[in-house]
Amino acid sequence: MNGKQASILASFIALSVVGALIKVPAIVGSVAFDVFPALIASVLIGSRSGAIIASFGHLLSALIVGLPLGPLHLLIAFEMAALVYLFGKLYRSTNKTWAMVLFILGNAVVAPLPFLFILGSGFYVALIPALFIGSLFNLVLASVLIPRVGAIFEKKGVVHP
Secondary structure, eight states, rough: OHHHHHHHHHHHHHHHHHHSSOOOOOEEEEEOOOSSSHHHHHHHHHHHHHHHHHHHHHHHHHHTTTTTTTTHHHHHHHHHHHHHHHHHHHHHHHHHHHHHHHHIIIIITTTTHHHHHTTHHHHHHHHHHHHHHHHHHHHHHHHHEEEEHHHHHHHTTOOOO
16 A cells, blocks of 8 residues: 555545544434445445445444444444445446445344344344434435545546556
8 A cells, every 4th residue: 555545545534533423313322424435435446445444434433422332343343344345346346226225235234133132122123223314324425425536536546446
């Protein structure tokens, strides 16, 4: 990784921190706008970079509200990284619509499944609406910004992987 790539990655992590401060009302306070920079980055600078940004973004979002789920936030950070990685790969290689649908379903329904067994069905069911809304808002914001940021990146000579 060269200096230019590192500074772009750091900039997206900083955007993720700003997004982490904008919360979606939920049963836990870590649902926020922290993933939209990772979604943009996964499309424009690579899926691995997007995954790194997503995991940092979630951990910082959870840290801001006092890590309400404790070490389980590490699991969530891993899940976010995997979802953003998959989103970037699908968005660039196949169908953008499928990438978006799978991201929303993955984040709102599949990712919280471990909590069904750890914290019970009440927690799982209470979490789904906020995760769905948060996923949708993050995805809409990313979808609007991807072409605009992509145009800037092309103009500045940032190469898409």
